Amino acid sequence: MTVLRFGVVVAALMVLQQSTPIAQAGRVVAIRGGTVLTVTRGTIQNGVVVLRDGKIAAVGGSGTPVPQGAEIVDAKGRFVTPGIIDAHSHIAAESINEGGTTVSSMTGVEDVLDPADVSIYRNLAGGLTVANVLHGSANPIGGKNQVIKLRWGKDARGLIFEGAPPGIKFALGENPKDMRQFGQTGPRRYPVTRPGVEFVIRDAFGRAKVYQQEWQDDERRRAGGAAGDGPRRDLQLEPLVEILEGKRLVHSHTYRADETLMLMRLAEEMGFKIATFQHVLEGYKIADEMAKHGAGGSTFSDWWGFKVEAEDAIPYNAAIMHRRGVLVSINSDSAEHARRLNTEAAKSMHWGGVTEDEALSFVTINPAKQLKIDRRVGSLEVGKDADVVIWNKHPLSTYAIVDRVYIDGQQYYDRSGEERRLTDAGKEKSTLAAAEGRNAGPQTPQTPQPRASAPQTSGPQQAQLAQTLPEETFGAVAPIAVQQAASGPATAIANARIFPISGAPIERGTIVIRGNRIEALGANVAVPAGATVIDAKGGQVYPGFIDARTSLGLNEPGPRNFEDTNEMLEINASVKAQVAYQSDSDAIPVARVNGITTAAVVPSGGLIGGQIAVMNLDGWTWEEATLSPVAGVSFQFPPVARTQGPGAAIDANRKYEDLKQERDAKVKRVEDLIARARAYSRAPAAGRAIDWNLAGLAPVADLKQPMFVAANSEGDIREAIAFADRAGIRIVITGGLESPLVAPLLKEKNIPVILGSVLTLPAREDAHHAATYKAAGELAAAGVTFAFGTGGATNNRLIPYEAAISVAWGLDRSRALRAITLDAATILGVADKVGSLEPGKLANLFVATGDPMEMQTQFTHIFINGRNVGLKSKHTELNDRFSGRPAGVK
Known part of the structure; x- marks a missing residue:
């Protein structure tokens, strides 16, 4: 059986790696009829791009001559750009950190390139053609980088970008000063402070200068005829001498302004320049200093708050640096983000107001300049490498996806071909799985029947439970219990295109x-x-967006750093998220200025995390912000796993049977609790002892509230549905990234799904590269009700763009809007208050300049509970403050 299972996966991956046809030498391709975005030489309507012998042979208008016999690619209605370039990547590397020393310059990524890493293929499908694969950030001075082209199907040597200048990774800040975060045990490694990091780098270059002098002296001796052995080679110091001699580029990880300035000054003292500061989250604070030094800034588009030193990161960073004269690129540092660097760049239009040309340059010509490869790539110009991407829409649109990718004139990705290939691969896998099934049974667990002991009078199947609820809970639109409008002052929004969601x-x-x-x-x-x-x-005008799964208000980023989502016990049904909601959290205004007005706040500790609250993103106190004190109870469905929790070591010796027995025991414990809670709620109040956990679960047991079950894999979702059947409760699946594989069952059982975050890599290597992006469309096609949830406290503002990428990959736009408004409200049990624009409902709404799921659209007014809450946040305040910094370096 093991051989057949292995065969299913291997066959899929072999087909995946062999999917790209490699063009013959001398082949000529003419891409004709599209809008050509050259990046450096303007936009050409109805343009022509000719690829010959791996180079761009011609770029021009419709009259551009096309060589006889060329393969004609019809790009009418499409957009043609140079390949996307990522200046900070870790794909295609088997390992990236060497934690045993503070200076690991003797190591190099080239030695650990992994051409079979599926992230190469996934990133290629997002238009990425070049990546700067960097060492990790565990060392003040790390290992050597390797610039690659994403030639999927080639060996390790075939990935290397020939002629790209060598570089090296430095790291500042928290990462190199605390190795315990990387799992290092035993004594702490020096340094543990930022001043210590500065000293390590200073000391290393002091030693490098001595080493350099030794070799220079030896060369002079040899030039004078002296014999003898030269100095002892030091592989740690040789790369540092190359830096001093201008032969190797420095790419330094940094977050805070102080450490960034420190390295510039230290480099100037030692006589070299920093090529790029990577991430450089506070670059906007010292943009003038960076410009004067000549350092590039390769930054995240909008990541913030994910650690203490990222508290002051703002999405205006790239725009401010750019306007101050810094050469800026947007990078990924993530195999997921690299799949959509086009829309990551577009965020600087939304937050920062850069032009389309400027935004596109952030992921094309600018990173090429930072890596000193702009004579070869980064724009569509005659003589450059034929790295070309064809898009179905403008690449800065949130609805854009890649149709084709050429590298060196060879086609490495074709979307229509991929769909055919995946269909064929799916048939082959099904055949293999069926053959295995004849001997070993089904691969994924089927929905078990209720145990004979399950009380059928109080535990009917999920489809029967749906009859006890308004139809809208499971997809149909039920009449709203309209409330009378409140008295008070009136505001009228006129001359608007209004989208009620519940009507035309x-x-x-x-x-x-x-x-x-x-x-x-x-x-x-x-x-x-x-x-x-x-x-x-x-x-x-739209109803305010709803993030249906968050930790907003419970998990505060930055220096305050409170974390109130994960209680330590396994059973926490007594815990109420509502009472710990920090209404003054920095994260709340950051989310709401992008149209998010309501969020479900989910405690997630142990098995039973606690009671979920639905909160408005405005209010002086948590009481004022509360929309629904309890929408349900969270349950982290236990997977069959070889670890004992996050960060724990994997025990490969644990058998599947033991792991499953352990998981089943946890699920059985929750089933028993629900049965006890049902009995508890039916017992006379006067005679029962108070049990707060049973009291918290009683509304779930009595079908008054659903249980929100966190499960992502197909197997776990099936098991969760079976659990609900046995326990006789309503459930909502949260996470649900593989829920499309269970869609018919979810539809049959009338179980809604809160998807997210869909901006996540597929868990299975043999899945469609866009499986998570396609999930919402597949659920919609199956008739399953769903919403979107980011799951955290810092990326909530991206909810409209999670919906947008789902539209790009097949979801109907109107259904996407329902998913982040009315359907989300319905699943959370607050559709009588919010989710659509109807008389009597709360005035949670916004005004936008256009389609709110498009990145370029601006939000002009946000109303929550009838109050115009404004457009200010910590991020806008930092933007205003540092945009107004007097120009120049004192």
Whole structure:
């Protein structure tokens, strides 16, 4: 049986690696009819790009001559760009950190290149053609880099970008000063402070200068005819001498402004320049100093708050550095982000106001210049390498996906061909799986039947449970219990295109807010006397977006660093997320200025994490912010795993049977608790002892609330459904990244899904490279109700873009909008209050300049509970402050 299972995976991966046809030498390709974005020489409508012998042979308008016999690629209605370049990657490397020493310059990524890493293929499918594969950040001075081209199917040597200048990785900040975060045990490694990091680098270059002098002296002796052995070679110091001699580029990991400035000054003292500061999250604070030094800034687009030193990271960073004269690129540091660097670059248009040309340069010509390979790649110019991408839409659109990728004139990715290949591979896998099944049974667990002891009167199947709820909970639109509008001052948003979600769009409409509720909306609504009038100027009005799974308010990024999501016990049904919601969290305004007005706050400790609250993203206190104190109870469905928790070592000796027995025992414990909670709720209150865990689970047991079950793999989702059947409860699947594989069963059982984050790599290497992006569309096609959830406290503002990438990969746009508004509200049990624009509902809404799922759209007004909450956040305040810094270096 093991051989057949291995055969399923190996066959899939062999087909995957052999999927790319390699063009013959001398082949000529003419890409004709598309919009050509050259990056450096403007945009050409109805353009032509000719590829010959691995180079770009011609770029021009429709009259550009096409060589006879050329393969013609019809790009009409599409966009043609140079290949995307990632200046900070860790793909295709078997290992990236050497933690045993503070200076690991003797090591190099070239020695550990892994051409079979599936991330190469996945990134290629996102338009990436060149990546700067860097050593990790465990050392103040790390190992040597390797620039590669994503020639999927080649061996390790075939990946190397021939002629790219060599580089090396440095690292500042928290990473190199605390090796315990990388799992190192025993005595702490020096240094453990930023001043110590500075000393390590200074000392290393002091030794390198001595070593350099020894070799220079030896060369002079030899030139004078002296004989004898030269100095002893030092492989640690040789790369540092190359830096001193301008032969090797320095790419330094850094976050804070102080450490970035320190390294510039130290480099100047030692006589060399920093080629790029990587991440450089506070580059906006010292952009003038960077520009004067000549250092490039290769930054994240909008990551922030993920650690203490990232608290002041802002999405305006790239734009500010760019305007101050720094050569800027947007990097990934992530195999997932690298699949969509095009839209990562577009974020600098949304946050920062750069132009389309500037944004596109951040992932093409600018990183090429930073890596000193711009004579070869980074723009569409005659004579450059034929690294070309064809997109179905403008690459800065959130709806854009890649149709084709050429590297050196050879086609390495074709979307239509991939779909055919995957269909064939799927058939082959099914055949192998069926053959295995004849001997070993099904690969994935089937839904078990309820145990004979399950109380059928109180534990019906999920489909029967649906009859006890409003139909809208499981997908159909039920009548809303409309509430009367509140009294108070009125605000009218006029001259707007209104999208109620529950009804058809209203052209040139008006929406009236009185107090905290919507009073009226329509094309002919009169503006009340004395109302404050907002002229939307043709903008669009939507109900506020809902992030259906977060830790907002419980998990505060940065120096305050409180974390209240994970209680230490296994059973925490008594724990209420609502009472710990920090209404003054920095993360809340950051999310809401991008249209998010409501969030489900999910405790996630142990097995039963606690009671989920639905909160508005405004309010002086948690009481004022509460929309629903308890929407349900969270359950972290236990996987069959060889670890004892996050960060724990894997015990490869543990048998599957033992692991499954351990998991089943945990699930059985929760089933028994639900049965006890059902009995507890039915017992006379006067005679029962208070049990807060059973009291917390009683609404779940009595079908008044669902249990929100976190499960991502197909097998775990099937087991979770079986658990719900046995326990006789309603459930919502959260996470659910492989839920499309169980979609028919979810539909049959009427189980909703809170997907997310879909901006995640597929768990299976043989899955479609865009499996997580396609998940929502596949659930919709199967008739499953779903919403989106980011799961955290810093990326909540990306909810509209999670929906957008799902649209790009097949989800209907109107369904996407429902998923982040009305369907989310329905799943969370608050559709009578929010989720659509209807008279009597709370005035949670926003005004935007266009499609709010497009990156270029700006949000102009945000209302929560009837209050115009403004567009300020910690990020906008830092942007305003440092954009106004007087120019120049004192």
